[in-house]
Amino acid sequence: MSETTISLRDAPSKGRIYGYFVLASFSFLLVSTTAVAQEYRSGWDVVESGTNNDLFSVEATEDEIWAFGEDGVVLGSQDGGLSWSHANVITSSDLSMSDSGFGSILAASTDGTVIIKLESTSQWADISFEIGEESISGVSLIRNNSVIAVGSNGSIWKYESETWSDYSVSGVDLLDVSFLDSERGIAVGEEGAILFSDDGGVTWDYRDSPSEASSSRIIDIEFYSDIRAYAITDNGEVLKSSREISTQVGFLWNMQYFESEGGSSNLGANLTSIEVATTNKFLLSGSGGYLSMSKDGGNIVTKQLIPVDNLTSFNDIVMIDGFNGITVGSGGTILITERSGEDEQVGFEVRDFSEFGGFVDYSKGMLIDGLFATINIVLFGIFLGFFLGITLSMMKTSPLTLKEIAEKRSLNLVRLFGALAFIVGFMFLNYLVPIVKGLGLDGWEYIYAPIGIINPGGITGDLQFENFAYLIFGVSLILLGSLFISANGEYKKSERELFGRTVLWNPWGVRPLNFIATIYTDIFRNTPLIVQFLFIHFGIQIGALIGDPAAELLEGSTGFIATFLRDDILSNRACVSAIFALGLNSGAYQCETIRGAISAIPSGQMEAGRSIGLNYMQTMRLIIMPQAIRICIPPMGNEMVNLVLNSSLAMVIGYSELTRKAKLINAVTFQVFWSYGMVLISYFIVTWTLALILRYLENKTRIPGLGISGGA
């Protein structure tokens, strides 16, 4: 046998020099360019209000906008806020709060003055009532002519059928109230008080606020939807409640930590109100000319430019739709926006922030954080992917057929199993029939049924993975059962007529493990990774499903690894989702790579292993896999580099890895070239290190005398 071998790669040292060269040229490019940045202008425009009184509150209905203020001033606009006119004054109290909904508009003053305008009328009606020593600080409509008001010392009043009744709770001063519908509402107040009602404001239960907010004044609450509620405190904190797997909105409250504030939970502004535009987009107003917005649920909150002076205090914002909005403030200020108040980029120009050293000083901390975040998901993703890849590739190459499974058993046993499988499968499918019927599908739309049966109740319903399992088991058990019932001891191919042609079909030759693995890899290789990220994080919520319980298991552990896993990995839901998305996806690709390597091992190796009495799994584990893995180190390197690069997609689920950090740095410094350039270098360092490790491994595990891995 000839001992000459072909070297498949360049010598390692050459590769290293090449790496340094790339690194050097990147760095050169970065420092040698002039700093460029965009210029921004405010997304808000001033409109004339016709008053100098302070405006406190603003509401929008389908075709009207109303602003309320000092000394009972009421302004109305019918052209989307461009021009305003005074309504007839019916009170002289400061109208400091308002609400709209169910076709009605409501405004109120702390002294008990309440005015309401019903849908069908054009006049304001006075429904004020006597509140004695107490004061009102929040109102909310719960039907077109029904109101809940909250105030000092736990006061809660309900206006219904033209009378006010008292449903006060004992406790702290309440500051605001918001109802989602006629039943469900949340009231907030001093000392982090959060109360929940689901009977239209008659009974209220205290909910736990996050411990960080336990002494804060929660001044504004917006019960936005079935899946999200936001609240703010006057010292600059945002609280958020989301629908969890099986818990309604309003029950669990979390503190929002702001990436844009270096992970702090405090925006450093005196907030006055929050306006939620979409589930993840909200605007904040505050004193001292503060207007800001977030498009990602509060991860990044960017302060926006304003077209008026910094002394203006903004008191309320209303969004007419997702983009058009109005804010009102002190001294009769009314601003209007068509772009959610987001700063407008007006052009490029050379900016002041032009010293690269200063820029790096500012951004390096964030970049290193991002780098570690990326490395976290990449490492765990690689482990998960490799484990899956090995398992799946073994399943795919497994030669075990249904024939072999059946052959070993007596015919009666096989048939009995077939009958049982058929019955169980039928019961599973039968259970699903009403659920599938309830989906309201029609014709070809049934291809979407698998998704429908997992989540038949929509956003407020629980995920019912067991239904999907029933579907899969039901179909497979019925098919398997029918086949096993038909067993006659021959386990042969049979000929069937199909469209006038005879086709040979061989159900006994089906390899069940291969079948399962093929379905898995086909799903993950035929759908976009970004959709997998979104589906796994937002759809399945794997972070809450797996990460939370796992973190709980480690509760109380003090070991270094256990605390790291618990605090840095498992309790970060986006991180868990990212690891799974990357790992599950990469597993499908690694499976194919490893399978290729397995099939490159001569079949004689399997025969030799079996001939000394090793069983199939032993032969795979001791003989085939050790050689296959060595063969596939170079292509596996590609898979791992792909995994690193794909990890940048984790930013779509809000995981603050490198790419997301770059966007963030960019949002603050406007240094587009520098921020993305530095991220490129960071990625290069990670993948290049990985490549070096793999190259080292390849050399280390090379089999002496075997041409396949580069020669001796």
Added chain:
Amino acid sequence: MKNVLSIVDMHKTYPGGVHAVRGVSFDVMEGESVAIIGSSGSGKSTVLRCINRLIEPTKGEVRLRGEMINTPNADINDVRSRIGMVFQSFELFAHLRVIDNITLGLRHVRKMSRKHAEREALQVLEKVDMLDRKDAFPGNLSGGQKQRVAIARALAMKPEVMLFDEPTSALDPELIGSVLKTIRGLADEGMTMVVVTHEISFAREVADRVIYMDRGVVAESGPSSIIDSPQTERLKKFLSSISEED
């Protein structure tokens, strides 16, 4: 003499439809060495593979010491460990050193401790005269050395019968001698064996019995003397074609 291996009316049809073996029967007695000769494609390898069920015979019985081994109920891994097999292309485990190639089966099939397995391995290596290369990787051995390690690997399991499938066909002529010498040594020690070979002189000198296969059937069989005085035309033709090659 006891009957070690007994094959009765073996048939094998490959999935593609090739009817490679069409009713082969023969017995191998304790201590006997049987040579199977025949032109390429006549089904010799198929018969050997069917014996330890690396492939399943379509029909027929294979008995090891009277026990039927080609039923789904037979413990196939145990059966295989009692039958040693040596391949034409060696099939050493390239990622393992020579010694580990041999201890693998002892440790994982015979469940011996590493130490015990290594002691056994050294003994068989000595037998095939490969003791000095025990720490080499297969890739660094010559063909003849590889095949002797492969023989040692099979021997280490203390098989009741050894099957050789053209053990020297992949070797350069000058390397054949050492392998044949090893096999001959085994035969002399009384190892029961079935050797598929093209080395006619080897068959004549070493085999107790010769089986000539042609197109899937046993065309002629008898003591090794049939090589010198073939009874059938087919064997005559085959023998002359081989001597022409030499």
